[in-house]
Amino acid sequence: MVSRVLILLYALVSYALFTVSFLYALGFVGNYVVPSSIDKSIDKLIDVGSPAHLSEAIVVNLLLMSLFAIQHSVMARPAFKQWSAKFLPAACQRSTYVLLSSLILLLLFWQWRPIPTPIWQTSGLAAWLLTGVHWLGWLIAFASTHMIDHFDLFGLRQAFLAWRGAEMPSQSFRTPLLYKIVRHPLMLGFLLAFWATPEMTAGHLLFALANTAYILIALRFEERDLIAEFGATYQQYRQRVPMLVPRLFMRRQTGDRRPVGESQ
Structure with missing residues (x-):
């Protein structure tokens, strides 16, 4: 019980x-800058922070993203x-992945070197539209x-089932909501959030x-793993549904009722 609680x-x-x-x-x-009156130390954003030499900024930023x-x-x-799995309980594997990913993200935010050279700047309706797409992402x-x-x-979920002493059910395959029009809506959302900005800088x-x-690149490896796990079911899904860009017109097809989840 102690190990389950831990x-x-x-x-x-x-x-x-x-x-x-x-x-x-x-x-x-x-x-979106946090007011300095709250905590000045966290005013470190993609375009806000201590200036750095261009070559240093590029190298450090690329190393952080590569990590x-x-x-x-x-x-x-x-x-x-x-x-x-040889030394880490199955119920801890996903949490460990999440923990390390989050720590590296925070390191990236902390050590990021802004490159404020403007690439494009918009105002008015265009700026509002780009901001809207950003939040939509x-x-x-x-x-x-x-x-x-x-x-x-x-x-x-894995930890809660372990706490109850229950086994993890086998993963099924389904395509709910947005997964019917793109195979990876999570990644589509990130791309929209990253690219849609009224003020694009070099950084x-x-x-x-x-x-x-x-x-x-990562989606290629993920889809290879999904094909290995779900076989022809996922192959057929790939043929029907685009990876990231929704088709404007798609035939209504039946058949697959069994998910795809984003892998780790």
């Missing part, structure tokens, strides 16, 4: 840290999960986690480009 507490702490990192990401990417990409991708692979990303299983995705562009490249 696993549950571990999951709750990991989820709390994810919540902090996600909320900070909203302000970081959107340049996140490597951790995020390596720990998501089935081979790593099998290896880590965050909404899509957050909503997508609930369309599959938010608490499973972030390790709470923000570097962030958007690097993360877009990572997402496109």
Whole structure:
């Protein structure tokens, strides 16, 4: 019982840290400055912070994003999960993934070097539209986690089942809501949030480009794992539904009622 309680507490702490990192990401990417009267130390955003030499900023920022990409991708692979299962309880694996991802994100926010050179600037209706798309992206990303299983995705469900002494049920395959029009709405939401901005700087562009490249590469590996797990069912899903860009007109098809969840 003690170990079960510890696993549950571990999951709750990991989820709390994810919540902090996600909320900070909203302000970081959107340049929403926290009033200095609250805490001056957290006025560190994608375009706000201490100036740095251009070459230093590019190298440091790319290293930070590479660290996140490597951790995020390596720990998501089935081979790593099998290896880590030798010394890490299955109920802790997702929470550990969430914990490390959140810590690296916070490190990225803390050590990010802004490059404020303007690329584009808009005002009026265009600025309002871009801001709207930006927040739509965050909404899509957050909503997508609930369309599959938010608490499973972030390790709470596994820990709660372990606390109850219950076994994890086998993963099924389904395509709820947005998953019927794009295979990866979570990643689509992130791309919209990263690119839609009324004021694009060189630093923000570097962030958007690097993360877009990572997402496109990572999805190839993720889909390979999904094909290995679900076989022809996922192959047929790939043929019907685009990866990131929804089709304007799609035939109504029946058949697949069994999910896809975003892998780690």
